[in-house]
Amino acid sequence: MPDQLIRVYVPATVPMLAALRASGQLGAVEGHAVTPALREWYAEGDEEELEYVAFTRAAQGALRLLRHDLDAPRRRVVVSADVPAALVHREDGELGSSAVRVTAPIELRSVAAIHVDSAGAADDVAAAVGVVEEALAGDPDAQFTVDGAEDHELEWYDVSELDTLT
Secondary structure: OOOOEEEEEEEEOHHHHHHHHHHOEEOOEEEEOOOHHHHHHOOOOOHHHHHHHHHHHHHHHHHHHHHOOOOOOOOOEEEEEEEEHHHEEEOOOOOOOOEEEEOOOEEHHHEEEEEEOOHHHHHHHHHHHHHHHHHHOOOHHHHHHHHHHHOOOOEEEOHHHHHHHO
16 A cells, blocks of 8 residues: 655745756755644644645745845745655644654655746745744734735646746
């Protein structure tokens, strides 16, 4: 019987997509998924709502990656991949956490979709990148700026379109 697959949302950047295209894999990574802790916290949420929470947290993780990569285009990237459950480990047991670690490289064939900000989001994303850590620490003004970036929906791309994204 094949191993159960878990949808993992991996924060990324455009340069990371180029590396995925070149090597055919993403290294062992941190991401977000629907975890038991997330299910317990959102007891009333259906599967689609839980997936959206995990996806949104990955998009916020992409802001944090951009903060440390000054040369990357100011566009959030989330890679959605279906990963064998045996390779997905919860990062913390805190109630509501969606954080997971994938303990082996994610192969390109496991990527279900790629989500990327449009070029029109660049200014709002750039502003959010500058204050994302402060927002996570509870600063309401910084959170307002991050919310401005989150108002932009990430565009959906099939994995076959990877060459056009890098």
